[in-house]
Amino acid sequence: MPELPEVQTVLNGLEDGLATNKIIELYCLYPGTVKIDTEASNQALPAKIRSFERRGKYLIMHLETAHSLVIHLRMTGKLVIAESTQSDPVHPHLRAWFRLDQNKDLLFIDPRTFGKIVLCRTENLANYLAKLGPEPLTEDFNVSYLRQQLKNRKKPIKNALLDQALVAGLGNIYVCEILYRAGVRPDAESSQITLKAIKAIVFHTKEVLREALENNGTSISDFRRVDDKSGEFQNLLRVYQKQQCPLGHDITVIRQAGRSGFYCPHCQKK
DNA sequence: CAATGATCCTGTCCGC
């Protein structure tokens, strides 16, 4: 399930692989995967990609025609750069297809079909990014901000950190890992988190994300880079889908907000 | 306003 490090890894791959390419056409192969904004021009394509951007878990490609492509991989979405063939690309879960110049294709493969691609005028971009909190790796995500945000919330800290409006880009895997390193129970009430624990959460959020970025993300299910290689951070997970934490204590599984969480009752007591 | 639950989907895994 792509979170910030996986989305950034995919974006880096696109930036490397498509820097000089032009997008000729975009085809939707599954109803609803591609949405064309009503204000988008039919002159939006063909276009070269002017720049690549990530915001939370969204991938954005800014086109030279004053339009932008917004891509969300959701659970199982995958972008693959492929050599084009004589015939149209075939894949059991191919949901969209970018036809490029220089004999390349960009394929959007997504078994569970939750992923979305939007083409819109760049000026209308904000309509498709929902409301997003600060980027966790910037100075905007800091101790005073998080303290302010948690002060009046009754929901568990894990649910708060999964809220994209509080901080953009975290998902289930990284929140489990962050809370383990910070020594905070996932079911602790947000407003009851101590200042010391808030400092630990902020520190370890940045630490875990930087490590995951250095390792090209986590390939726990079917996440792959655009060249189909795996990330490596799954080797560094300490509690997610583990039986025991690194200190040998048994891991507890709990369900919160419809998701399975993993924590160590011995190491996480705050 | 905050919090929770249902919904969208299909591949995989488990128990009988």
Added chain:
DNA sequence: TGCGGACAGGATCATT
């Protein structure tokens, strides 16, 4: 062996 059901879960929408 095969089948039904649970599960995976990000974001959105409806409900409490």
